Amino acid sequence: MLLFAAGKILQTLMVLLIVSAVSFTLLKLAPGDPIQIMLGTEYSPEAYTSLMKQLGLDRSMIEQYLRWLGSFVTGDWGVSYVSKAPIFQFAVVEALPVTLTLAASALALSVLIGVPLGVLAATRRGSIWDAATSVFTLTGTSFPSFYLGILLIWLFGVKFGLFPTMGFVAPWEDFWAGVSHLTLPAITLSIYFLAMIVRMTRANLIEVLEQPYIAAARARGEPNWRVVWVHGLRNILMPLVTILGLQLGALLQGAVLTETVFSLPGVGQMITNAVLNREYGIVQAGVMITACLFITTNLIVDLAYPYLDPRLRPR
């Protein structure tokens, strides 16, 4: 088990290294010169070269990458060309918690609502509930989340004035203000996920409920709720967790749009602004944070498999 975990972690680190190299190269190849942006429209060639030297942009790509990697690992992520603030501070300390809070609330919302809805649809197949959930899932997966965000802002923010429509308040500082600021963005971000969880839960549960061990559990006199919620649900955890891990990319991608619509100062908004300003360092930091989140989640999913399915436990 320990060996299995160690292997997985090593694998994860390799993937991160490759991601960092690829994203570094791609950003170097991207059009736009940060020095031009920093110096404005009028500058002398001497100022250009001295700034280039100062930023280390005159060295070879490999040297630049290794220097960047070295300082990245030690937490020295450089400073923003525009605001002169240290990147680590506003990327990890300020932006990341916002995105994590948003993603976690959206995830919690989709699981807490999605799983029961899926169970309902699966156990009452062909009923009005099933039809309603299938209409909902179809709408949910095909409705663009940013548009839903705008609709929610208009309806609940502007028309009814129930929730604030922009900005972020940390729930650990002011719980109720935090929750009310998060409500609309979390709903917006969760819709796609929610619909997917409902669909996955329904499909997998229908399959599991036809297995002989379900009939055997019923034959032992287990009441219906135990058959569905204990025997059934336990066996769909594995596909459900797999999908959650794989779709985290979609969640982070959705977070970029949601943060923009609701003006949340998260990683998504940070990347958007950095791209517009050609701030390589920040974009790189954003990419690395996103990659880390995605890969760590998949690592957790991998490590969780043996717990979810005893048949996968190493002997």
Place this chain on the structure above:
Amino acid sequence: MKPLDLGTARASTTLPAALGGRIEPAAGTEPLLKVEGLSLTRGESLILDEVAFSLRRGATLGLLGESGAGKSTIALALIGLLRKPEVGLSGTITLDGEGDVVDAPEKAWLKLRGRRVAMIFQDASAALNPCFTIGRQIMTPLRRVLGLGRSAARVRAIELLESVGLNDAPSRLSAYPHQLSGGMQQRVMIAIALSSNPDLLLADEPTSALDVTIQAQIIRLILEETRRRSASCIFVLHDLALASQCCDDVVVLYGGQVVETGPSRIVLDAPMHPYTQALKGCVLEFDTEELEPLPSGAPSFASKSPGCRFADRCARALDKCAATKPPLVATRGRKLACWNPLP
């Protein structure tokens, strides 16, 4: 016919008293189970057509027939798992002391399933939940049904596992189903089914997923354990050789109709229905070279033909066979539904 070695637990008439014997029902007592006019329609098809049989307390009954004859369907109906959404179930299933349970609500069935009626499934590897330990699966019914505490349930579970011949029982409790062999899995299923001392045990082809060498052991175990508890047992089988050795009575089904039923010695030794005879001809015998195959074509439910279902495959069919359903009448020690029986 090569007899399987069923040791001391052979057919009940030869069962020695040393085994604890079976308690012969007192004359005149009500049968434990009485099935009358049991029919099941699904869409246009008639899956079961007026099935009727009864079972004495302590006796073993075999449901015989090809796949699709409705054997497993009857077993599922007997344990109340064929209700909603299969709405087309009619007839009566009378369980001693409970009355007719065909239309009993789920609440009533919850008090019967796993308590008075238990079931062993065909493929134990699929009938045990892969995500739960053996201990959890055997202790949950003990705690829920018998109301035992955690430690009492554990002690009882170990006793049960030992009684079905599982060695090293305490450590098996924490094992998962996939860590056991097929034979051991089926032993666990038997232990679970017997845990509440049911009056009626349904065994749906309990050995067809197992190695032939283990078959006899498992059948013997089921017979011994049910007889020790003076419980009745219904075997769903397609193996006539096995049926002749482990069942007191047999019900031969074809296309959802009972064609011949009675004591297994009478019915299987001298079949009168052409179908029973044909089934017997399909059994591989070691002293003959040739098998007698049945004419092709599995029983069809599509047409609700008014006559005998077997008519179009039957060599002895008369004109009226396809037109009128033969009634089940007592003939020479058995009940038979045939217009042109074998002499």
